[in-house]
Amino acid sequence: MPRPEALARRAVAAALDEAGARGAVTVLLADDxxxxRLNGRHRAKAKPTNVLSFPAEVPGYLGDVALALGVVRREARGARRRAADHLAHLVAHGALHLAGHDHLHAGEARRMERAEARVMRRLGRPNPWKGVT
Structure with a gap:
C-alpha cells in the first residue's frame, strides 16, 4: 500500500471538508x-475491527480514528479492491463519524454513504458503494 499516512491525511481533509467540519483528527494506523485491544476496551468486542472512531470533547480537536491495517488489507483482498482505496474509504468513514455523521438508521446510512462516495470522488478513488447491494 503506497504511503498510507499521506493518503490518510488527504482522506481526513476531504471528509471534514465534505461535512463542513473544522478541527484536528489523529489517525492511528495500527496492527490488528x-x-x-481498543475494540475490547471500548466496545467489549474481543476481535479487531477495520475502523474505530473516538470523538473528543476538546475544542478544536474532533477525535481519533484507529485502523487495523491487517483487517483493511484482508477486506480489500476479499472485495477485490485496492487496499489503498479501502483505507481511504475507512479513514473518511471514521472522520465523518467524528464530524457528526452516523449510520444507525436507514436514512442516516444513506446520507453517510453518499457523503463517503463524494469524498472518494474528491480523492480520485472509486465509489465504495458502487455494485454493493
Whole structure:
C-alpha cells in the first residue's frame, strides 16, 4: 500500500471538508492486535475491527480514528479492491463519524454513504458503494 499516512491525511481533509467540519483528527494506523485491544476496551468486542472512531470533547480537536491495517488489507483482498482505496474509504468513514455523521438508521446510512462516495470522488478513488447491494 503506497504511503498510507499521506493518503490518510488527504482522506481526513476531504471528509471534514465534505461535512463542513473544522478541527484536528489523529489517525492511528495500527496492527490488528492493537485495534483488538481498543475494540475490547471500548466496545467489549474481543476481535479487531477495520475502523474505530473516538470523538473528543476538546475544542478544536474532533477525535481519533484507529485502523487495523491487517483487517483493511484482508477486506480489500476479499472485495477485490485496492487496499489503498479501502483505507481511504475507512479513514473518511471514521472522520465523518467524528464530524457528526452516523449510520444507525436507514436514512442516516444513506446520507453517510453518499457523503463517503463524494469524498472518494474528491480523492480520485472509486465509489465504495458502487455494485454493493
Amino acid at each position: 492486535a492493537a485495534v483488538k
